[in-house]
Amino acid sequence: MKQNLFVRWAAICSILLLIPFFMASCAKTIIPSIPQTHEPPRQVPEIGEPPPGKTIEKPVQPQPEKPSIPAPQKEPRPAILNTLIRKAEKELLLRKPDIAFQTLERALAIDGRDPEVWHLMAKARLMNEQYRQAESLARKSNTLAGDDRSLKKKNWKIIIRSLEEQGRVEEADQARRSVDSV
Secondary structure, three states, X not given: OHHHHHHHHHHHHHHHHHHHHHHHHHOXXXXXXXXXXXXXXXXXXXXXXXXXXXXXXXXOOOOOOOOOOXXXXXXXXXXXXXXXXXXXXXXXXOOOHHHHHHHHHHHHHHXXXXXXXXXXXXXXXXXXXXXXXXHHXXXXXHHHHOOOHHHHHHHHHHHHHHHHHOOOXXXXXXXXXXXXXX
């Protein structure tokens, strides 16, 4: 019984495998050969250009005056963000930079584009003597500070001190010159 079932199964599989070969041998399609040339076409238009021999003139339309867009106004911070910033400032005053940094990470999750949060994070890293990170965080704060000159000056002071502590005196001098231009 089992052997009979196996024989049937093997016969069906072999028939199914042979059907495509028989069908392919019955097909009478002839594939014409395509002559190959190694010369590029003589006139091929560039993408976006009209075909050779044709020119398309674009009508000139007067440009409407653009209305002057007022500078974006700062949105007020959420109350929870203010609370976290004040808490972090207190922790920094109490010389607890690690706890302040954790608080600021929570503030960052609420608003990652607040330059004061980045500044305080830089200050916390400076207190922990993690100078490279302090410099990086202060630079990030500067990019987000916009027109806030006082915050930018505070950030440059952190950057200068970080550079000096790393022994990068020439870069610190360059940074001092940047502070004068702020």
